[in-house]
Amino acid sequence: MNALELKVPPVLVFLILAAVMYLLATFDNGWLYMHIPLKSIWALGLFSLSGYVGISGVLEFKRAKTTVDPTKPDKASCIVDSGIFSKTRNPMYLALFALLLSWGFWLEDGLAIALAFLFLPYMNRFQIFPEERALEAQFGHDYREYKAKVRRWI
DSSP: OGGGTTTSOHHHHHHHHHHHHHHHHHHSTTTTBOOOTTHHHHHHHHHHHHHHHHHHHHHHHHHHTOOOOTTOGGGOOSOOOSGGGGTOSOHHHHHHHHHHHHHHHHHTBHHHHHHHTTHHHHHIIIIIHHHHHHHHHHHTHHHHHHHHHSOSOO
């Protein structure tokens, strides 16, 4: 399973899950349909949160002039710990998860919503843990200190 580490870009994982969520919601004949009161508000709220968190993360990386390429954490030039990164170590991944939840709410499908939660363990195992190892190897004590202060997700 180590072959998958840092190989599949998180956006591709997101797109695959979003497509599978859509297919499940479309072809399950309403079996797992969930009426969600005010679904548009929930979906729009999560969508907006996703946009804010994701864009904030990308802008912080740009300000720090470091790479946003998730497949090459060893190319990072510094530890970004300002802005949104003072609240979560993985704002872009958190944004993708919130976007998947938003999509699940919009689809009003229980299995689609549940499927969104598969994003978390996949990202932890194949993206975040390998990134953390690379960053710890590169930045040592400074990165361990950052990890101790800021949670992985929220």
